[in-house]
Amino acid sequence: MRLILLGPPGAGKGTQAARLVQKYGIPQLSTGDMLRAAVKAGSPVGVKAKAVMDAGGLVSDEIVIGIIKDRIREPDASRGFILDGFPRTVAQAQALEKLLAAENMKLDAVVELKVDEKALLARIENRARETVAAGGSVRADDNPESFKIRLDAYREQTAPVSAFYASIGELKTVDGMAAIDAVTKAIDGALAR
């Protein structure tokens, strides 16, 4: 199973991806997680990406495409993967098509979580509160200023990615405003279609 989860920040992609990992036994490939790990490790990619990420902007296509190219070739991804947070631009989506063709891989589905944008800021604030309550540290970009920029980046650069997959007949849309279990069920239904 090779799957892309699309949707704005705070739509619940990470939560649903974790459930799909359990169900299908395939890894979640989150470019956000990989970039945060690079920042933490102080690698050259991390050093380049940090300021852009903290501000809520998008890291260059070149960097994230390079990360994904290496990652999908790793042995644990041979049976499939769930892409979470990638592709975020049409150029990334086109690069992914090429990468997959070169590896003789095919996407099984692109699932978009549709959400009411007005509810997203509240979700992000809630995520920050829950993380603190659990003793964790809040992501540097989970604050209202960066969030607004992340949402703008989504509208301008990532919303067209949905249109790209719709145009090639691969997009399935699910109501991301429903309760977490109901969204999981809707994704299962969409994958069975």
Ligand code: AMP
């Ligand atoms: P996320 O955890 O998916 O919300 O990603 C956190 C941040 O990492 C984003 O706001 C971007 O700065 C960066 N990022 C993650 N994935 C990508 C991507 N595919 N393209 C560009 N930037 C990305």
